[in-house]
Amino acid sequence: MSTLAALARLRAVRTGTAQRLATVRHCHLSERPMVFIPLRLAGEAAAPLAAMAGTDPGHPHLLVVPQPRDRDLRFAFAAELAQIVLPYVEGFLKETETVERRGAEPYERCADAPQLLVPNRAALAFTLLLGRSTRFRRAEGPHAVHPSVPVLGRWLTFFAQRARHPGSALLPAVTEALSLHWATGQSALEDANLASLVGWIDPPPGTTGAEAAREAEDPLVWPPAGPATDPGFDAEVLAPAIRAYEEAPGDRATARVAEAVRTQLDPTWRLMWRAVDLLRGLPEGRGASARWELDRGSFTAFAEQVAEGGPPQPKHDGAVPAASRLARMERAQASYDAQRAYDDPLLMAAYRLTGEAFTGTVVASDPANAEGEGRGRKLRPLVTVRTGDPVRLAAGAKLGTPERRGQQAEVVEVDGELVTLKIVKGMGRGKVATPGAVPESGDQVCYAALSDEYQPPASLPASEETPWTHGGPPPEYVPSPEDDQEEWS
Amino acid sequence: MERFDRLRGAVPARPHDARAIAALAANPGCGRRAVMDAAGIDKDATATHLGFPAPFGRSPFAITRGNAFEALVKDSGCAELLRLLRELLGLPIPLAAYTDLGDIGGNPSAHLRHAHTLKLIDRAARDDDEAGTLYDHPLLRLEIAGHTSYLEPDVVAFRLAGRFHIVEIKSFAIVDGQAEPDKVAAAARQAAVYVLALRNMLAELGHDPARVSHEVVLVCPENFANRPAGTLLDVRRELAVLRRQLSRMAKVGAIADTLPEDLTFDLAPDADGVPTRPVSELREAVGAVGARYAPECLSTCDLCFFCRDEAAAEGSTELLGRQVRDALGGVATVSEALGLADGTLTPGEGQEEIARLLRLADGIYGVYAEAG
Numbered sequence: 001m002s003t004l005a006a007l008a009r010l011r012a013v014r015t016g017t018a019q020r021l022a023t024v025r026h027c028h029l030s031e032r033p034m035v036f037i038p039l040r041l042a043g044e045a046a047a048p049l050a051a052m053a054g055t056d057p058g059h060p061h062l063l064v065v066p067q068p069r070d071r072d073l074r075f076a077f078a079a080e081l082a083q084i085v086l087p088y089v090e091g092f093l094k095e096t097e098t099v100e101r102r103g104a105e106p107y108e109r110c111a112d113a114p115q116l117l118v119p120n121r122a123a124l125a126f127t128l129l130l131g132r133s134t135r136f137r138r139a140e141g142p143h144a145v146h147p148s149v150p151v152l153g154r155w156l157t158f159f160a161q162r163a164r165h166p167g168s169a170l171l172p173a174v175t176e177a178l179s180l181h182w183a184t185g186q187s188a189l190e191d192a193n194l195a196s197l198v199g200w201i202d203p204p205p206g207t208t209g210a211e212a213a214r215e216a217e218d219p220l221v222w223p224p225a226g227p228a229t230d231p232g233f234d235a236e237v238l239a240p241a242i243r244a245y246e247e248a249p250g251d252r253a254t255a256r257v258a259e260a261v262r263t264q265l266d267p268t269w270r271l272m273w274r275a276v277d278l279l280r281g282l283p284e285g286r287g288a289s290a291r292w293e294l295d296r297g298s299f300t301a302f303a304e305q306v307a308e309g310g311p312p313q314p315k316h317d318g319a320v321p322a323a324s325r326l327a328r329m330e331r332a333q334a335s336y337d338a339q340r341a342y343d344d345p346l347l348m349a350a351y352r353l354t355g356e357a358f359t360g361t362v363v364a365s366d367p368a369n370a371e372g373e374g375r376g377r378k379l380r381p382l383v384t385v386r387t388g389d390p391v392r393l394a395a396g397a398k399l400g401t402p403e404r405r406g407q408q409a410e411v412v413e414v415d416g417e418l419v420t421l422k423i424v425k426g427m428g429r430g431k432v433a434t435p436g437a438v439p440e441s442g443d444q445v446c447y448a449a450l451s452d453e454y455q456p457p458a459s460l461p462a463s464e465e466t467p468w469t470h471g472g473p474p475p476e477y478v479p480s481p482e483d484d485q486e487e488w489s
Numbered sequence: 490m491e492r493f494d495r496l497r498g499a500v501p502a503r504p505h506d507a508r509a510i511a512a513l514a515a516n517p518g519c520g521r522r523a524v525m526d527a528a529g530i531d532k533d534a535t536a537t538h539l540g541f542p543a544p545f546g547r548s549p550f551a552i553t554r555g556n557a558f559e560a561l562v563k564d565s566g567c568a569e570l571l572r573l574l575r576e577l578l579g580l581p582i583p584l585a586a587y588t589d590l591g592d593i594g595g596n597p598s599a600h601l602r603h604a605h606t607l608k609l610i611d612r613a614a615r616d617d618d619e620a621g622t623l624y625d626h627p628l629l630r631l632e633i634a635g636h637t638s639y640l641e642p643d644v645v646a647f648r649l650a651g652r653f654h655i656v657e658i659k660s661f662a663i664v665d666g667q668a669e670p671d672k673v674a675a676a677a678r679q680a681a682v683y684v685l686a687l688r689n690m691l692a693e694l695g696h697d698p699a700r701v702s703h704e705v706v707l708v709c710p711e712n713f714a715n716r717p718a719g720t721l722l723d724v725r726r727e728l729a730v731l732r733r734q735l736s737r738m739a740k741v742g743a744i745a746d747t748l749p750e751d752l753t754f755d756l757a758p759d760a761d762g763v764p765t766r767p768v769s770e771l772r773e774a775v776g777a778v779g780a781r782y783a784p785e786c787l788s789t790c791d792l793c794f795f796c797r798d799e800a801a802a803e804g805s806t807e808l809l810g811r812q813v814r815d816a817l818g819g820v821a822t823v824s825e826a827l828g829l830a831d832g833t834l835t836p837g838e839g840q841e842e843i844a845r846l847l848r849l850a851d852g853i854y855g856v857y858a859e860a861g
Binding site for chain 1: 823
């Protein structure tokens, strides 16, 4: 945690309200997101108890499993969830745009993508498990399920795996999205409670954030946002309702369980949409839109796989896909960090405090400085900046700047408060610099040793050529009857 | 000993479970917890009477599921467990005897039961036959901060060819070889407590403590079914941490000696067990022993809400978690840190660096956040 973020938390303690950690929104927010709040039966790995889902704040769909230990009821739940999620997801496949590429064939990309919002990290993990327990099912054979169930499983798995990708916004956990933008006067551990976090950010009139957050800890006032339910609710309300269903299964008993879980889900449903409004109140950062483009690309590619009838995602990644996934995520993390800092002076501040970035005033500028002779002559303007920041950069360090994203500079010398740098990239081919391309004396500038450059993907062998050191080529996926039979109890 | 009896009042001491010990090792600097645990005080009742009931509860569904799973594993003389042990340890275990150490009739004292466990484990350590033996519900003992605690583990000790393995049965699922890291870590910490206690017991009996394996057998349901699967869990790291923390833990006796003679946490329950002690008096008594609150307490200690409230009243930076405290270079209170940040407070010795950073951060924050 940066000193700045720590200071923001201290200020939150003193003022009793959450403090801003960002000046722009760093995650894309869809115009029509789907909120998905799953509940799990306590003690079970992946037994869905209920879920609330939908795109209209006024009309949530409530799904319920009146006896969560009943396998058939679970698959009925999955099929019902598929009826809500799949049409929403597939609705985004209709409109596409053509993306031109230099040196490669143009391709089609969906103009927009679905966005599922879940309350917290635990809900993300549960979504992954729900995907795992449904994607290997088949619509035929002795253990047949509704054909939509395995498709839902693949999509949930896709969303949950993509959520691990730094900067992806296809399946954000709302507590994490809020914590990116606001600091509360409590610990990060307590921020995982959605009601308490929203209490800090947007307390009801006449209440401080601190008071609202305390109140939010009472499960009778604010039921947990799931997937775990309140043990007291389990004992006093849910257990008798499920027992009644066991004794006399039917619509009445189902309705009783449904009403019970509705009391637990309704408050979270309203909180989720309040959180959406809070996030919408921030203008979207430039990088967030760029990252959403990548999300759209990933969504389009996966939709093609599903359409072609590709196999479900494997239980374990093979050596090559694992290595390439790791490399992709590392690159995404670096560029996510850099983009956010360049988009937001408040996030850049964390790097200024550690000496990796600085702001200051240009005191000297030599836009005509050049290196090389004849045809090899290149413009290498020199700029000297006076800064009060504690710069910790060595000569030769590569710098970027939020003001001129295409340029790259290099540190020439740091002398006390004076930093001299040389612009080495993005000067064009002209003999003289275009006006405005080089900062002039008196300009306020910011430079940071953060790179958001395109990095080529790691070169890895094809999956079929996995070397023996890494287990050799992985076996091809063959649907096994075991997958069908796998109990879900 | 009398000292602790007086602190506790006229109720029997609560036995420790490994969970409490593992948690104690997680926050060894907390004197309040150390004293209360050493005296065997019911912290849950104390917290409730103080008006800060602990936020823990277990769902009846989780309890049912846990019990059902354990029953399944232990059914027919631990038949399932034996199957797992054969696979895991790669041993031809033809048969294993099953001994329930908890079953010695009547309602014996912990001391008696411990003596019984001691006797049988001693015999087991001398025996060198090829058949395995499963010992259920052993009553172990561990010296915690100068004070002996009995451990009632819900655990099985398995002996084969002179070696012992601790078997822990947990009902969280392992899906495709992965389980929730928090739960595995908690299980490993707990198992380490048992391994250490059993090793101490062997040493006490004059046997080689290394005969208790550092690999514990973790039995969990596999994937989404109820079928048990076993994994070997190496707890050497947890053991080292536990040993270090136990030895480092402030000697509870020393803390107790600094407390006022007449201090007691007695709830003075009436005939129906309802506490009659005035709350303000109890609050003062509990406040007399220094605590060290951290947000992690919220998942382990019954007194967490009380201590959090206290830390908030003191304006302690502990409230915000270790990460924040680290970023603040250990500045103890919110007002001190904010004073350093806005320059109204002159940094003390050793605070110059953090004060400079805070000043800078405060300046930047003022420019961007307040405008935005």
